[in-house]
Amino acid sequence: MRHVIIGNGVASIGAIEAIRSADRESPVTVISSEPHRVYGRPLISSLLGGRIREEDIYYRPEGFYAANNVTLLTGKTATGINTKARKVRLESGEAVPFDKLLIATGGVPFVPSVEGLDGPDVYFFTTLDDARKLDILTAKLRKIVVLGGGLIGLKAAESLHDRGIHVTVVELADRILSAAFDAEAGGIIARRLAESGISLVLGNTVTKIVRIKKRARRVVLSDGGSVPCEAVVTAIGVVPNKALAEKAGIGVNRGILTDDFMQTNVPGIFAAGDVAEAKDMLWGERRVTPIWPNAYIQGRHAGLSMAGAARPYPGGIPMNSIEFYGIPTVSMGISNPPAEGYEVLARLEPEKNCYRKLVLRNGKLVGAVLVGRIDRSGILSGLIRNGVDVELLKQEMLRDDFGFSDMQPEIRQALLAAY
Amino acid sequence: MRRATLKQPEGNGMKRVYQKEDVCIGCRLCEIGCVVEHSPAKDVVKAFRNASPRPEPRNIVEERGPLSFSVNCRHCDEPACLHACISGAIAKDPLTGIVGQDPEKCVGCWSCIMACPFGVIRKNGAQSKAVKCDLCAGRTIPACVEACPNRALVFEER
Numbered sequence: 001m002r003h004v005i006i007g008n009g010v011a012s013i014g015a016i017e018a019i020r021s022a023d024r025e026s027p028v029t030v031i032s033s034e035p036h037r038v039y040g041r042p043l044i045s046s047l048l049g050g051r052i053r054e055e056d057i058y059y060r061p062e063g064f065y066a067a068n069n070v071t072l073l074t075g076k077t078a079t080g081i082n083t084k085a086r087k088v089r090l091e092s093g094e095a096v097p098f099d100k101l102l103i104a105t106g107g108v109p110f111v112p113s114v115e116g117l118d119g120p121d122v123y124f125f126t127t128l129d130d131a132r133k134l135d136i137l138t139a140k141l142r143k144i145v146v147l148g149g150g151l152i153g154l155k156a157a158e159s160l161h162d163r164g165i166h167v168t169v170v171e172l173a174d175r176i177l178s179a180a181f182d183a184e185a186g187g188i189i190a191r192r193l194a195e196s197g198i199s200l201v202l203g204n205t206v207t208k209i210v211r212i213k214k215r216a217r218r219v220v221l222s223d224g225g226s227v228p229c230e231a232v233v234t235a236i237g238v239v240p241n242k243a244l245a246e247k248a249g250i251g252v253n254r255g256i257l258t259d260d261f262m263q264t265n266v267p268g269i270f271a272a273g274d275v276a277e278a279k280d281m282l283w284g285e286r287r288v289t290p291i292w293p294n295a296y297i298q299g300r301h302a303g304l305s306m307a308g309a310a311r312p313y314p315g316g317i318p319m320n321s322i323e324f325y326g327i328p329t330v331s332m333g334i335s336n337p338p339a340e341g342y343e344v345l346a347r348l349e350p351e352k353n354c355y356r357k358l359v360l361r362n363g364k365l366v367g368a369v370l371v372g373r374i375d376r377s378g379i380l381s382g383l384i385r386n387g388v389d390v391e392l393l394k395q396e397m398l399r400d401d402f403g404f405s406d407m408q409p410e411i412r413q414a415l416l417a418a419y
Numbered sequence: 420m421r422r423a424t425l426k427q428p429e430g431n432g433m434k435r436v437y438q439k440e441d442v443c444i445g446c447r448l449c450e451i452g453c454v455v456e457h458s459p460a461k462d463v464v465k466a467f468r469n470a471s472p473r474p475e476p477r478n479i480v481e482e483r484g485p486l487s488f489s490v491n492c493r494h495c496d497e498p499a500c501l502h503a504c505i506s507g508a509i510a511k512d513p514l515t516g517i518v519g520q521d522p523e524k525c526v527g528c529w530s531c532i533m534a535c536p537f538g539v540i541r542k543n544g545a546q547s548k549a550v551k552c553d554l555c556a557g558r559t560i561p562a563c564v565e566a567c568p569n570r571a572l573v574f575e576e577r
Contacts, residue, residue: 014502021513040505040506040507040526041505042505042528043505043506043526046526051526052526056506056524056526058507059505059506059507060507292503292505292530293499293502293503293530293534296502296503297502300502319503319530319533319534320533321503321528321529321530321532321533322528323527323528323529328529330529330532330533332533374529374532374533375532375538375541375542376479376532376538377532377533377538378499378500378531378532378533378534378535378536378537378538378540379536379537379538381499381533381534381536382535382536382537382538385536386536403479403481403483403490403538404481404488404490404538405481405482405483405486405487405488406483415536416437416438416490416537417437417577418493418536419435419493419494419495419496
């Protein structure tokens with residue numbers, strides 16, 4: 001049995017570790033277009049900000065591939081999949097035969113339509129090489145515009161600011177972090193970023209990059225204003241990197257469509273991570289959820305399926321834990337519910353930069369946003385995952401020290417018995 | 420990280436620390452036993468007077484009125500903390516089943532705290548690192564269990 005994995009991010013590692021838990025022998029080949037061994041992608045902002053050293057970014061030890069009997073092909077890009085002949089074609093001309101294939105090609109930055117975006121002094125912020133390029137720039141530049149006020153954009157902004165750059169974040173929505181946060185949570189973080197010296201321009205976007213002698217000099221905004229800058233970092237989000245699968249005739253929608261075993265519509269070909277459109281536990285439908293833990297777990301279930309030890313994927317829950325200038329935040333599940341059919345409980349302490357919001361549906365917890373205090377927040381993710389009836393725990397869950405002792409004995413004992 | 424000496428298979432055959440809330444008296448000696456075990460000198464006076472920063476206990480005692488019990492890491496078969504860790508600091512030992520954490524690799528992103536359904540991973544505030552139970556790898560009986568005067572913590576297979 002020849003296992004081939006396209007992509008070398010966290011989903012790929014989840015798959016390798018799962019395959020090797022069930023099958024020590026079969027050859028595994030990983031095709032990576034990046035020239036690196038696996039690294040913690042979210043850590044590129046810590047690296048750029050100078051909070052970690054480059055050797056600390058690697059997600060698994062140097063000997064990981066050898067210890068797991070994996071052949072890693074770095075700097076090789078897959079350009080085609082022949083689903084009949086069961087081969088992956090590489091840009092270099094070689095063909096890699098497979099019996100089981102995992103497509104874990106991740107996401108690619110969304111490219112907005114901005115006049116002049118295609119030119120010098122425009123950067124993305126999704127790879128280690130992106131971080132290295134920006135690292136070099138910080139020595140030369142003074143002013144950078146970050147396009148996008150989501151998680152990636154704000155982490156890029158924070159890191160650049162820490163390196164002495166004057167940063168302006170331009171966000172189309174009227175608040176930052178609009179995907180995972182609500183206005184209250186976004187407001188606390190926006191205030192902290194502004195206090196720290198990062199400029200935020202909300203409800204506005206960049207329509208044009210103005211260059212003089214081929215170098216960026218300023219951006220023009222949709223309201224007619226302009227912001228001087230020497231570079232633009234585009235961080236509007238990522239979209240599934242599904243072109244390879246689509247070209248091969250594998251079923252796609254927003255991402256590559258997968259079943260409960262992470263298999264695509266082609267038997268023996270699987271997808272996982274940011275490229276996959278997989279079961280979502282709370283929405284009861286397939287969704288693209290480009291977050292780290294889901295990618296590992298999807299990769300793990302794909303790997304178990306590939307190694308003949310299949311276990312159904314229970315479905316993912318979106319989750320993010322991010323700190324902004326010392327304010328920890330956690331968001332999970334449905335954090336911005338539709339108006340109908342949901343109950344929202346919230347406690348805001350703006351003077352303490354603290355916020356705790358819980359979202360219920362049919363008496364069950366389906367989402368939470370925590371700002372300022374996030375201790376033991378995993379108990380909430382456990383209640384979501386286990387579908388526990390929390391009707392009687394509403395006031396208790398709003399307390400920062402909520403715990404198992406607040407629960408009815410039978411619920412507490414059942415949850416604490418598990419492993 | 421010290422090498423584990425207990426050999427335990429993954430899954431059902433693994434010994435774990437379980438609480439018995441009906442006999443817990445809320446004395447928190449389990450937390451003290453844990454702090455001492457994870458302090459450099461392994462001495463209760465030195466751990467509490469000299470160790471700087473003093474290690475955080477790796478279990479969490481909950482108290483609500485007359486009810487009290489310790490919550491301990493389950494060293495899960497499918498560890499949500501490991502799946503969420505972005506730095507590769509958390510690993511499950513295939514021989515012992517212990518879910519261990521390398522503080523050198525931890526970046527303090529708190530993803531493990533967000534993911535652990537037992538809420539049993541803490542922040543080590545002084546160092547901005549997460550701290551979790553290592554099941555006292557190297558000991559026959561974990562220090563928290565040994566410290567409990569009323570056998571409200573048991574180390575057993577279930």
